[in-house]
Amino acid sequence: MKIVVAVKVVADDQDIFVSGDRSLDYSKARQIISTYDTNAIEAAAQLAADNDGTVVAISASTTKADDTKVKKDILSRGIDELFMVADDSLETADSYATAQVLKGIVDANASDYDLILCGDGSADLYAGQVDVQLAAALDVPVINEVTGLKVEGDKVVVERTLEDEVEEIEVPLPAVISVSPNVATPRIPGMREILAAGKKPSSVEGLAGALETKVEVEDIKAPEMTPRKNEIFAEGDIDAFAAAVAEALK
Amino acid sequence: MADFDAIVIGAGCAGNVAAYTLASAGKAVLVVERGNYAGAKNMTGGRIYTHSLAKVFPDYQDAPLQRKITHERISLMSPDSNFTVDYSARELEEAGNESYSVLRGPFDQWLAEKAENAGAEYIYGIAVEDLIIENGKVSGIIAFGDEITADVVILADGVNSLLTSKAGLSKKAPAINQVAVGAKETIELPAEVIESRFLCNPGEGSSWLFAGDCSNGIVGGAFIYANQDSVSVGIVATMSEVLKQDIPVYQMLENFKQRPEIAPLIRDGKTVEYSGHVVPEGGLHMMPEIVGDGVLVAGDAAMLCMNLGYTVRGMDLAVASGQIAGEAAIKALDAGDTSKAGLAQYKTMLDNSFVMRDMKLYESAPEFLETSPMMFRGVPEMLRDIMTPLFKNNGEPRQHVMQIAMPVVKKMGLFKLAKFAMKAVKSL
Incomplete structure (x- = not known):
């Protein structure tokens, strides 16, 4: 069984700062695997281990992602091989464009796939659209918000946890499935896995051809901070303070 | 057959340099660092005397050093006054004598990159839990159930080195009067503001040490180092004394920043980093055994640090001890004997270097x-x-x-x- 998992590489949100003009400062942020994609990677690795399969990771990223540490991190999580397209034009890629690039990677390197897994949404845009658009581009079925999955012959049986029941759906393969974070807890790669990751095959290519986007980004700004009200109560005036708190809680 | 010739634990000054030295000699080296990148867990006041770095890396000027220190300032601070000496001398700026302010995040990554380019392998984000000890000889490391073996293990895991005691090398945990606790803020300011406030030319900076009221009158002191686009402001105070105080170290730092002598230096700056660390200040007397069967200790883990009040050193000692540990390990590996006897030359080489010469010279400084x-x-x-x-x-x-x-x-x-x-x- 051949499983493909789509991985986005993003700036670590811990180190993105908001500048005075509400623009975002990425200069201190390192590149990391988008958080929910680590769950998808784990689900893929477990599925492959249980079904004697292989997992390849695919990624459409900017050239910043072409970083030994990031690639090693991906490959130390039970992934057999990594195919990355790294091009700075992807900085402004929307879900459509990303899906097209991912389709290109799949067609060129993993066209014999059985299953493609995606994370719940990316840590930066969280559009949750790439899975659907990738499936459309590949013309295969897609199902999202999956909380459990197992392979049965030439189909997968997935679970979707709804408000008061768990839905079980059979999906014929090949298919694209996006998984919720609770589908699997990401592993902490061990020393052996990290060492092995350095020796696994990975390829990075630039983007062939122009990027077609459907969404135009006008501006990216942090939300405006609401100024504090600065209501100061005189010492001892606890009743007025309590009344104000009660009012605010209403 | 071991997995590696050498495993280095810790990607700081000592560890990276040891790894670089070994890898440059064609040895298979693995560095295991618990932070997510080199320098992630490191903290320094920070100033590095570059003489020992220059011996390892002739191109050390390319390292992300901050500013060349051209002003030595020392202050004695009473609750309501401050007496400052400001010294500058061309000789202190010459190659071999010079020192730089430094931020360990970028600096340690530069060192790690050097070692990696020389062929060392790095594992980040893993804290080594234990050592494999076979018949009394350290033969590898253990973390999360994974075991990796090596002919020699170099412990460069910093001041709180638990592995030194696991290797049976430290007599006991350092006493609370042998360690100091430090708190530091990195405050961002434009380069030209720093130059005008600290009276420095572009690219040049100042080191400023304070004693007296800044540590609430107890053994310790404050420091300000001018970096390229930030200043490092901090307090270091002996732990045994801190425990007797009614104000904690972070409050000492806050009070220090509010002082009328200090506030204008950092005004309108933005605090971008806040950190705390333990500083080994016991000098020679708190050093562990630095050579064991299959194991060497370097840098802060070996307690190579000296605080003389007017000069604080650690990184130049760490760099030199890392280099010497690397060289000693190479000799032992080449001779096929990494037992305690085979590695013993590390101690001899270190004793003959400036590292132990200075550690011995200032043996009584901590007590003073x-x-x-x-x-x-x-x-x-x-x-x-x-x-x-x-x-x-x-x-x-x-x-x-x-x-x-x-x-x-x-x-x-x-x-x-x-x-x-x-x-x-x-x-x-």
């Missing part, structure tokens, strides 16, 4: 600072009581310097002061 409370509460006030009348003109009758100074000195005790001065010149 610890047993001289007047240095931190007494002398700063005495200076104030002499200096203030010198500069005070308010129409009241003035006195000669001798008349001002003698009563103040006598109040402190002439004999006590003389004894203090003698002890100071002997141990520092």
